[in-house]
Amino acid sequence: MEWIEWLPSREFRQFVFNHDLFIPLLFTVRVIVVTALEWMKPAREVPYRSIFLMDIVGAALVGYLLLPVALYVSEQIVIRPVLPEFISVVPTAAAFALYYVVGDFGAYWVHRLLHLGPVWRIHKWHHSPTHMYWLAGYRASFLQQVLFNFPWMMAFSVFGRAPWWMYWAVLSSHMFLNDWMHMNVTWRSNWLEWIVVTPRYHHVHHSENSEHANANFGVTFSVWDRLFGTYVDPDELKTPITFGIGERVPLVRLVAGI
Ligand SMILES: [Zn+2]
Numbered sequence: 001m002e003w004i005e006w007l008p009s010r011e012f013r014q015f016v017f018n019h020d021l022f023i024p025l026l027f028t029v030r031v032i033v034v035t036a037l038e039w040m041k042p043a044r045e046v047p048y049r050s051i052f053l054m055d056i057v058g059a060a061l062v063g064y065l066l067l068p069v070a071l072y073v074s075e076q077i078v079i080r081p082v083l084p085e086f087i088s089v090v091p092t093a094a095a096f097a098l099y100y101v102v103g104d105f106g107a108y109w110v111h112r113l114l115h116l117g118p119v120w121r122i123h124k125w126h127h128s129p130t131h132m133y134w135l136a137g138y139r140a141s142f143l144q145q146v147l148f149n150f151p152w153m154m155a156f157s158v159f160g161r162a163p164w165w166m167y168w169a170v171l172s173s174h175m176f177l178n179d180w181m182h183m184n185v186t187w188r189s190n191w192l193e194w195i196v197v198t199p200r201y202h203h204v205h206h207s208e209n210s211e212h213a214n215a216n217f218g219v220t221f222s223v224w225d226r227l228f229g230t231y232v233d234p235d236e237l238k239t240p241i242t243f244g245i246g247e248r249v250p251l252v253r254l255v256a257g258i
């Protein structure tokens, strides 16, 4: 039974971080948990066998190359506000909530910006999957990542002198939320949709039907869409939705966002 005692221990944490195993471990948990949920209550048929391997390669490219470089570049440019002292002493849970409200408000507007004609190409890769499931959501061009990093990095200031694990907690929460909103599940969640973005809510945003071109930009909370007139109720859809951008663009251009 010794290994069980070892799991949550300080030595285990040190081992994980010293060997850069946190992200691979988290990814393994995501594969197991999210795949199980999609298997139990799938919304549509997804040809996992033909797309999963390519998406793993793509996700690795994003996670180990595009994301670290984008984080570095954003760090150089972003302006971090100096917040009043009392914010730095709020309880961690409240700081977490504040981080998500402030960051998500900015993310909503960055997302709306990316759907405008001249810069739509930066965001096309994200909308390119023709099958919607949890791993489809990783696609984010370098410029898209830099732009989305700004509101979240500014909001991160609410943690004040954050403990070392806060960065990893926030990163994990973003990954799980991204998995969640793209997941291939049926979820009767009308009440939950008053607060947060759900899979079927975000799936409307990925529809290739031009009627939904300006629908459901929300990234975490649904309140912004309701406030700013971009909310489309998934219950009101007349026909089943299909996904994609309706055009063929070379993969290199999609990934580069040009
Ligand atoms: Zn979008």
Ligand SMILES: [Zn+2]
Binding pocket: 126, 137, 182, 202, 206
């Ligand atoms: Zn998406």
